[in-house]
Amino acid sequence: xxxxxxxxxGVFVPPIISVRDTPNDAGKSITVSWQLPEAVTxxxxxxxxxxxxxxxxxxxxxxxxxxGYVDEGVTDRQPYRYRVAAVAGADTVWGxxxxxxxxxPQFFNWARVNILVAMxxxxxxxxxxxxxxxxxxYLFVRRIAGLDAVEEAVGRATEMGKPIVYVPxxxxxADIATIASLNILGxxxxxxxxxxxxxxxxxxxxxxxxxxxxxxxxxYTKAGRPDAFKPDNIFFVTSEQFAYAAAVxxxxxxxxxxxxxxxxxxxxxxxxxxxxxxxxGAIQIAGTDSVFQLPFFITACDYTLIGEELYAASAYLSRxxxxxGSLKGQDYGKMLIIIIVVLGSVLLLLSKIPAxxxxxxxxxxxxxx
Numbered sequence: 001x002x003x004x005x006x007x008x009x010g011v012f013v014p015p016i017i018s019v020r021d022t023p024n025d026a027g028k029s030i031t032v033s034w035q036l037p038e039a040v041t042x043x044x045x046x047x048x049x050x051x052x053x054x055x056x057x058x059x060x061x062x063x064x065x066x067x068g069y070v071d072e073g074v075t076d077r078q079p080y081r082y083r084v085a086a087v088a089g090a091d092t093v094w095g096x097x098x099x100x101x102x103x104x105p106q107f108f109n110w111a112r113v114n115i116l117v118a119m120x121x122x123x124x125x126x127x128x129x130x131x132x133x134x135x136x137x138y139l140f141v142r143r144i145a146g147l148d149a150v151e152e153a154v155g156r157a158t159e160m161g162k163p164i165v166y167v168p169x170x171x172x173x174a175d176i177a178t179i180a181s182l183n184i185l186g187x188x189x190x191x192x193x194x195x196x197x198x199x200x201x202x203x204x205x206x207x208x209x210x211x212x213x214x215x216x217x218x219x220y221t222k223a224g225r226p227d228a229f230k231p232d233n234i235f236f237v238t239s240e241q242f243a244y245a246a247a248v249x250x251x252x253x254x255x256x257x258x259x260x261x262x263x264x265x266x267x268x269x270x271x272x273x274x275x276x277x278x279x280x281g282a283i284q285i286a287g288t289d290s291v292f293q294l295p296f297f298i299t300a301c302d303y304t305l306i307g308e309e310l311y312a313a314s315a316y317l318s319r320x321x322x323x324x325g326s327l328k329g330q331d332y333g334k335m336l337i338i339i340i341v342v343l344g345s346v347l348l349l350l351s352k353i354p355a356x357x358x359x360x361x362x363x364x365x366x367x368x369x
Contacts, residue, residue, distance in 0.1 A: 017084050019101040024112075027076040027105030033068035034084045034095070044087040047071075050097065052079045076103050122333045129332070130325030139328050146285050146303030147316050153283045154191045157258035163198035164188070165257040167248060167273065168212055169264015169288070170204045170241060176311070177289045178208060181264035182215050183314030188261065189219030193228055201234040202251060204244045209236040245269035249276040262286040262301070263310065266293045274300035287313070 022029040032047060042064035049071065050056045059071050064086070074080060079102050085094045133139055157164045166185055171178040185201065192199040201216065203209035213234040220229040237247045249272065252260065260277040262270070263286065270286075270293040277284050278300050286297035287305025297304045305313060315323035 017082060017095055017098045019080075019082050019098045021101065021103050022070060024106055024109040027103050028074060029070055029072045030074055030080065030082075030101055030103050031068065031070050032082050032084075032098070035067070036086065042086040042088050046085040046087060046092065048083050048085070049074075050081045050083075074103050076105065078102055121336065122329070125332050125336075126326050126329030128325075129328040130322055133321035133325040133328075139324050141312070141316055141324070141327065144305065144309050144313070144316055146287065146305050146309070147313055149283070149285060149303050150188060150317065151191060153259040153285060154188070154195050154197055156283060157192075158195040158197045160258045162258040163200050163255050164192060164259045164261070165248070165252060165255070165277075165282075166199060166201045166261040167264070168201065168203065168208060169262075169266055170244065170269070171208075171265025172205050173207045173211055175265045177263075177265045178205075180311050180313065181287075182208075182211055184261075184263055184310075184317065185212060186215045186219045187314065187317040189216040190223045193220045193223035193225040196225075196228060198230075199233055200251065200255065200257070202237045202244070202248050203235065204237060204239060204241075206236055206239075209234065241267065241269055242272075245272050248273055252277050252280050252282070256280050257282050260284045262288075262297065263305070263313075264288065266290060266297075271296040271300065277301075 016035040017032065018034070019030060019032050022031045034045075036042065044064055045062045045066055047059045047062065047069055048056050049059045059073070059082075060069055062069060071082075079100045081100055082098045083095050085092050129139065154164065166188060168181045168185060169175070169178050173179070173182075189199060191197075199216065201212050203212055213231060216234055217226075217229050217231070220226055237244050253276065257277075257280065260282045262273055262277075262284065266273075266288050267290075270288070274284060274286060274297055284301035285303045285305075286301040287310040288294060288297065289307055289310055291307075294304065294306060298306075312327050314320075315327045
């Protein structure tokens with residue numbers, strides 16, 4: 001039986017092997033495929049590779065049902081040949097060597113054209129709304145209660161003659177939430193300069209401290225009050241997490257601020273800070289992108305910016321055309337993604353109905369594309 005099998009595979013109908021450079025990749029891979037007679041069942045397949053110097057290596061041993069393999073152990077622009085052996089019991093029958101093939105990286109991955117199209121649409125939306133805002137046209141932004149309360153909070157501090165404590169989080173300047181917090185700090189500093197209120201900014205990160213001081217200084221200058229800026233009110237405390245939390249708690253207990261801002265990246269100390277601030281009777285506005293700390297801020301603070309509201313805050317407060325246009329462009333981009341997902345889901349459901357084969361053809365078209 002094995003002799004007959006060997007004859008069928010190795011002589012009469014040898015494995016038909018084809019090789020090609022793997023498309024749409026960064027190189028260093030060759031795609032090998034083969035075809036065996038349907039009437040013949042083999043136990044295993046052995047794939048060999050021969051380099052230009054004639055040296056052969058076994059690339060892989062595969063189940064007999066496999067139809068192809070991607071060899072990722074090659075060198076770009078080096079010629080190789082492949083052959084496949086069919087294993088049946090104690091017999092191994094080798095097919096002929098393939099044509100010469102070599103790998104090379106592709107400049108463009110055509111399988112990701114959809115990503116390119118999505119990026120172009122997204123950038124077009126952002127640029128359109130930025131120009132729209134620069135032209136002075138009104139762009140609606142959903143009301144965010146916590147940001148609407150900023151002016152009220154600053155005014156309350158001025159009336160009571162008490163300071164405002166702004167905590168820019170415990171993250172580094174590389175954190176997106178910290179960058180968003182520093183943008184909000186600039187807008188808050190402008191209002192404190194206009195109202196002549198004291199603004200205290202304790203920092204945990206030395207670099208964030210340096211940036212925060214420059215942000216507040218620039219805000220006071222833009223507000224026309226550079227003389228009111230006090231560099232000592234923006235200060236570095238410590239890099240230790242709970243030592244920093246203890247220092248800020250002590251600051252709130254001593255100074256009895258009228259308003260506390262907790263905006264940025266926070267960890268386990270969030271409840272400690274918010275709870276201490278609540279005991280002093282201050283208005284508290286918090287915001288973070290950490291889903292683990294949001295419940296504590298929602299419980300202990302008057303207003304909480306949830307997730308992306310923190311990122312949208314600087315555009316909401318300043319109404320800067322660049323920030324506002326970017327925000328609107330992102331929102332419309334997300335809405336477009338939702339529409340595509342819903343439409344795709346509906347088409348997929350309709351394609352499962354036998355009487356509606358037309359929708360199945362649409363799905364197959366996009367899969368091929």
